[in-house]
Amino acid sequence: MTSPAMHSSLGRAARTWERARRPDRAHVEALKSRVPYWFVVLVLLGFSILQIMLNPFGFSDLTQRYAQDIANLLITGPYLYPTTGRDQVTVALIDEESLHSLQMPWPWRYGDHARALGALLEYRPKAVVIDFLFVDERNDDTLSELVDAIARYKKAGVPLYFEGGINLPYGEAPLLPKLAATGVPILDPSIELYDGVARQYPTSGHCYRGSGGDTCLSAALQVFKDVYPQYPLAPLNDKIELVWGTKTAPINVKLNHDANGKPQPCSEESGALVRTYRAFFDKHTAQSACPYTAIVPIQALMMGLEDKDVSALIPDHVIFYGGSLQGAQDKSFTPVNSRLQPNVFVHAMALDNLISFKGRPQQNVMTVGGTTFSNNPAQIMAIVPIVLILSYMHMRRIRWRQKKTTRKEHGAMMEWFLGKGVEKLWHWLAFFLALGIGLLLAMWVGLSVANWVEDVFIAVELAAMLLIGVPDSFWGYLHHVAGGRPAHSEGAS
Amino acid sequence: MKRLLLITLVAGAASFCALPALAADSNECSSLSGDAVLSARTPQVDLYDAPNGKRIKSVDQDKFPKCLAVTQRAPNMMLQVSVDGAVVWVPPHMVNYRLTGKKPAICRNLAMGGNDTKVGATRALGEDCPQKVGAP
Numbered sequence: 151m152t153s154p155a156m157h158s159s160l161g162r163a164a165r166t167w168e169r170a171r172r173p174d175r176a177h178v179e180a181l182k183s184r185v186p187y188w189f190v191v192l193v194l195l196g197f198s199i200l201q202i203m204l205n206p207f208g209f210s211d212l213t214q215r216y217a218q219d220i221a222n223l224l225i226t227g228p229y230l231y232p233t234t235g236r237d238q239v240t241v242a243l244i245d246e247e248s249l250h251s252l253q254m255p256w257p258w259r260y261g262d263h264a265r266a267l268g269a270l271l272e273y274r275p276k277a278v279v280i281d282f283l284f285v286d287e288r289n290d291d292t293l294s295e296l297v298d299a300i301a302r303y304k305k306a307g308v309p310l311y312f313e314g315g316i317n318l319p320y321g322e323a324p325l326l327p328k329l330a331a332t333g334v335p336i337l338d339p340s341i342e343l344y345d346g347v348a349r350q351y352p353t354s355g356h357c358y359r360g361s362g363g364d365t366c367l368s369a370a371l372q373v374f375k376d377v378y379p380q381y382p383l384a385p386l387n388d389k390i391e392l393v394w395g396t397k398t399a400p401i402n403v404k405l406n407h408d409a410n411g412k413p414q415p416c417s418e419e420s421g422a423l424v425r426t427y428r429a430f431f432d433k434h435t436a437q438s439a440c441p442y443t444a445i446v447p448i449q450a451l452m453m454g455l456e457d458k459d460v461s462a463l464i465p466d467h468v469i470f471y472g473g474s475l476q477g478a479q480d481k482s483f484t485p486v487n488s489r490l491q492p493n494v495f496v497h498a499m500a501l502d503n504l505i506s507f508k509g510r511p512q513q514n515v516m517t518v519g520g521t522t523f524s525n526n527p528a529q530i531m532a533i534v535p536i537v538l539i540l541s542y543m544h545m546r547r548i549r550w551r552q553k554k555t556t557r558k559e560h561g562a563m564m565e566w567f568l569g570k571g572v573e574k575l576w577h578w579l580a581f582f583l584a585l586g587i588g589l590l591l592a593m594w595v596g597l598s599v600a601n602w603v604e605d606v607f608i609a610v611e612l613a614a615m616l617l618i619g620v621p622d623s624f625w626g627y628l629h630h631v632a633g634g635r636p637a638h639s640e641g642a643s
Numbered sequence: 644m645k646r647l648l649l650i651t652l653v654a655g656a657a658s659f660c661a662l663p664a665l666a667a668d669s670n671e672c673s674s675l676s677g678d679a680v681l682s683a684r685t686p687q688v689d690l691y692d693a694p695n696g697k698r699i700k701s702v703d704q705d706k707f708p709k710c711l712a713v714t715q716r717a718p719n720m721m722l723q724v725s726v727d728g729a730v731v732w733v734p735p736h737m738v739n740y741r742l743t744g745k746k747p748a749i750c751r752n753l754a755m756g757g758n759d760t761k762v763g764a765t766r767a768l769g770e771d772c773p774q775k776v777g778a779p
Contacts, residue, residue, distance in 0.1 A: 247751060253718035254695065261698065265689075269736035272685060295689075295698050302687075407750035416753065439754035450749050452720045454684075454735030455742060489754050 170631045180636030182619065182626035183548055190541040193621040194612050198533045201608055202526050210604050211344075218349055218391070218600035219485040223429045223436055226599075227396030227486055228422075235502030236399055240444045240467045241494055242270060245474040248448045256475055260284075261292030264299040267310075269451040270471065271302060273464035277309040277377045279369065281339065281472030281494040284326045285315040293328055300332045309376055313339040313369065314358045324358055335376075337369040341482070341496045342389060348482045348493070349600070350514065351500040353386040370500035374509065377468060381509040384596075387522045391512040391598030392499055394486040399444035401459055406440055416440035437488035443470075443498040470498045512598040516591065525601050532591055532602050536584050536609050543579075544616045577613050584609035671710060672741070678713035680724050681739040688738060690731040694721040699731065713740065 205211060244266075249256055263282070270278055284296075303310040314324030314336040325336050338355025341348055357366040367375060375383050398416045406414045417438040420428065428436035444463050451460065472494025473480070481490040484499075503511045516528045523531060588602035615621070672679050683704040692699050694717030708726060715723035721732040722740060 245751070251718065251747075252720070259695075262695075265734050265736075268685070268689075268734065272736050292697055298701075402753055405749070405751040406753045408752060411750060414752075414754070441753065445751070445753070447749050447751060449720065452734070452736065453747075454720070454738070454740070455746060 166631060166633070169633075173627060173630050177634075177636055178623070178626040178630045180626075181629045181634055182622040183552060184629065184634075185548070185622045185625035187541060187545050189625050190544055190616075190621040191537055193624060194537045194541060194615070195534070197615065198537065198608050198612065199530055201611075202529045202533070202604065213604045213607055214600040215344060215347070215349060217603035218598070219347075219433075220429055221599045221603075222394045222485045223396065223433075224426055226393050228425075231393050231395045231397075232506050233395070233397055235505035236395060236397070236443060238276070238467055238505055239498050239502050240275075240446055240463045240469050241441070241498050242266070242446050242448055242451060242464075242469050242471045243474055243492070243494070244448045244472070246476060249475075252449050252452065259290050259292045260296040261290075264292070264295040266448055266452060266471065267296075267299045268302065269454060270464065270469055271299075271306055271308060272454075273451075273460065274306075274466065275308060275464050275469045276466050277311070277373060278303070278469045278471055279311045279313075279337070279373055279497065281313060281470055281497060283313060283315050283339070284329055285318065285322055285324065287326065293326070297328060297332055300329070300334050304332075309335070309373075311335050311337050311369075311373060313337050314356065316340060316356055324356075330358075335372070337372055338366070339369055339497075341493055343482055346483050348484055348491075348496045348499075349392055350389040351392050351496065351503075352389060368500075370497055370504060373468060374501055374504040378505065378509070381505075383504075384510040385517065386511070386513065387517065388513065388515045388524065390500060390503060391514050391600055392496075393503055393506075393512060393598075394484055394499060395442045395502070396438065396486050398438050398440050398442055401444045401446075401463060402440040402442075404459070405445065405447070414439075434488045437486055439487070439489055441487065441491055441495045443495055443502065468501060470494050470501075472497075507596075510596055512592070512596050514598060514601050516595040516597045516601075518595060528591075528597060528601060529605055532587055532597075533584075533605050533608060535587055536580070536605065537612065539583060540580060540609070540612055540616060544621075548622070573617060576617055577610055580609040580613035581606060675710055675712055677743055678716065678722070679741045680711040680713060680722060680733065681741060682709045683707035683737065684739050685737045688733055690726060690733060691721065692731070694719055694723075694732055696732065702726070707738075 202210060244258070248254075254262060263280075267278065267280075300310060312325055312329060312334050315322065316324070316338060318324065323330065325334075330336065336358040338352075338358075340352055340355055342350040342352055344350065351370065352368040353371060354365040355368040357364065366372065371383065371386070374381075403416050406416055408414050417440075418435055420436075425436055446460055446463050450457060451464075472492060474492040474494075480493050482493055482496060484491050484495070500511075514525050516523050516531075584602075584606040588597075588599070588605060591597040591602055592599060672681050683702070686704050687701040688704070688707045689698045689701050691697065711724040711726065713722045713724060714730070717723070717732065720735050722735055722738070723730060723732050725731070
């Protein structure tokens with residue numbers, strides 16, 4: 151036996167279920183216009199959070215990285231990124247042509263490196279970072295020459311850095327004990343790759359000297375901190391978003407020749423429009439074949455003759471001494487180069503960014519009031535004002551529509567054109583709103599374009615959702631299922 | 644204004660006095676024809692037993708002889724000279740030297756790697772395999 155109360159609640163549930171299954175279209179349509187502001191905000195925010203957090207089909211990552219590459223090629227590289235860093239960083243490179251012309255096959259002996267370092271020191275660089283790993287013990291009696299070279303750097307007061315091996319499987323020392331015993335600083339050579347492309351750079355790395363806790367600064371950061379004390383390094387978390395310059399160092403353009411010795415341009419000359427077309431539809435032709443950072447081939451140094459290019463590129467510069475050797479597996483793609491680039495250029499670009507941005511590089515996180523927000527929360531925070539503004543404008547539009555029914559109607563064609571115009575304006579408004587907020591964040595907290603550009607796409611999606619009235623319909627349906635009745639229906643009953 | 648004039652005069656006089664000293668190196672060895680090592684450039688000059696050889700000793704700048712005829716130039720730019728009767732090789736960056744003939748041009752093909760291919764092999768470095776710590 152059932153009580154009347156239970157009978158009544160069962161009946162209510164059955165009617166609710168029936169309304170959920172077969173909603174009254176007219177009721178839903180009428181209830182749509184009663185959607186409250188908070189509900190619109192909730193729906194849009196929920197949609198945005200889902201898209202940002204769940205990364206459906208890898209859409210977030212792809213959008214971020216694609217936009218970062220395009221921004222590097224079309225906006226930041228050619229127009230915004232200064233050459234301040236480029237003019238202070240040089241790569242002294244051992245490449246195949248060095249080995250061939252010097253007739254010094256790879257691997258070089260310690261003494262050969264010592265000679266190259268000695269030649270560098272003669273030009274009084276600001277600091278030298280050695281991008282070769284000296285891990286393996288080998289039968290080479292010239293090790294003492296490299297130890298002496300380190301001593302000469304110390305005597306000359308030029309900072310010299312070595313890099314240490316990481317995750318070595320058999321417990322080998324990260325740097326040969328005899329070299330480490332000189333007290334030379336050892337840096338972590340790690341870089342960040344995403345699909346083989348170097349777009350980010352770590353802010354922290356291994357500590358090799360047992361001081362500084364579990365993590366120390368990454369290679370470029372440590373060098374910047376030591377060599378540029380005039381620019382205090384901002385507290386950095388997670389990763390640096392590298393901005394790759396596109397104004398290739400003039401020496402690289404001068405050096406670049408084909409196999410027959412004929413001068414070659416590093417990239418095809420083009421105006422902004424053609425470059426834009428190429429960036430979107432034929433990316434390789436918009437990229438440069440040459441590295442961005444200035445190169446000094448090692449034999450130019452070893453010759454020891456006066457050379458105005460070398461004299462301009464080494465003194466008071468930070469030098470990365472590295473290699474570009476086939477089969478050494480030390481190359482990556484970059485967003486602005488059409489060819490694989492030796493990873494020494496990634497370290498050089500990271501330092502370039504730190505110098506150009508005076509110790510406040512672009513990041514994949516944002517720090518506000520001492521609190522660091524990772525990528526997803528940062529994007530969610532950035533989308534909140536967009537959601538609030540779009541929702542507010544949507545509510546105004548609903549009220550305006552309700553009032554419009556009392557006004558004079560336009561012709562059908564006029565209505566169509568007006569409708570299309572408003573639709574376009576609405577999408578562009580959302581687009582520019584998100585773009586503006588993103589740019590503000592980039593300038594204010596150094597959040598990289600890659601980490602807010604998805605908000606621009608989401609903003610346009612939200613605008614489209616509002617245009618077809620997704621939150622309104624959802625509200626109308628829910629309200630109807632919950633038993634809500636439109637005003638005219640209430641009056642009739 | 645007076646101070647500026649004074650500084651200009653002092654700087655001018657200093658440069659005038661320095662000129663003969665700067666020119667001395669090249670004039671000093673005018674009796675030598677061909678390539679020549681004029682003097683030491685770095686605080687110490689390393690002497691090697693072969694172009695790709697081992698350092699045999701380092702000589703202080705003031706003890707390094709001047710005006711040495713270069714008897715041979717190696718492809719790696721090392722210069723063969725005779726010091727105290729011994730034939731040795733010196734790295735060119737450590738000495739001031741005179742080069743007759745044309746300086747070798749340094750050009751590069753900077754479009755180094757492939758744009759969609761990568762070497763799928765590791766360079767054989769010629770080193771011994773790393774030994775496991777404690778392994779026999």
